[in-house]
Amino acid sequence: MVRVPVVRDILSANERVAQENRRLLESRRICAVNLMASPGAGKTSLILRTAGSLSGRLRCGVIEGDVASRVDADRVAAAGIPVVQINTGGACHLEAQMVGAALEELPLDQIDLLFIENIGNLICPVEFGLGEQARVLVSSIPEGDDKPHKYPAAFAAVDAVVLNKIDLAPYVSFDREAFHRLVRGMNAEAPLFPVSCATGEGLEAWAEWLVDLVARVREGA
Ligand code: MG
Numbered sequence: 001m002v003r004v005p006v007v008r009d010i011l012s013a014n015e016r017v018a019q020e021n022r023r024l025l026e027s028r029r030i031c032a033v034n035l036m037a038s039p040g041a042g043k044t045s046l047i048l049r050t051a052g053s054l055s056g057r058l059r060c061g062v063i064e065g066d067v068a069s070r071v072d073a074d075r076v077a078a079a080g081i082p083v084v085q086i087n088t089g090g091a092c093h094l095e096a097q098m099v100g101a102a103l104e105e106l107p108l109d110q111i112d113l114l115f116i117e118n119i120g121n122l123i124c125p126v127e128f129g130l131g132e133q134a135r136v137l138v139s140s141i142p143e144g145d146d147k148p149h150k151y152p153a154a155f156a157a158v159d160a161v162v163l164n165k166i167d168l169a170p171y172v173s174f175d176r177e178a179f180h181r182l183v184r185g186m187n188a189e190a191p192l193f194p195v196s197c198a199t200g201e202g203l204e205a206w207a208e209w210l211v212d213l214v215a216r217v218r219e220g221a
């Protein structure tokens, strides 16, 4: 009986900071996308390819969440994209306070679209709002077509699903129709974007969705 209110306090503290982040982002006309995925789904590669596709249309920025290392942030920085690395030191999800601190380090006046790459994990990131305007789940062909079965809450909570590494389909047993059906079972609305960051296939439709998203957020702000 005692523990339930404590848990609620922790969650609402995160939500309060998330709302502060959202207000800051809206005041700067920035649209933030919280990218969630398993480790190795290709979040960083997707960010890099997408920023390239959007070049000349939207200016991207990145907050990289990892348990340790700045390997991903170095890749992003090498592409000339403003980036801040968060190392959680073991924690398995980002929290709003970490993102708030990262926002202070970014050149916000140079960013239209901010990717927040969450920790590779399909369980708890979904429980912690960061102040983002949209949530996207990145899945990939080698992970198998049963992921929505195993992580229904994550698939239900997102505004779009990206299915990455479709170039590997000839080498891996993956039923794309079954995957699509499962996603629809969890989430009636979220568009599904099959892409390959290796070949570039499908990236244009995904980039168009982001352009529309930014426009919608700006109209609402
Ligand atoms: Mg990464």
Ligand code: ZN
Binding pocket: 091, 092, 093, 124, 125
């Ligand atoms: Zn966690």
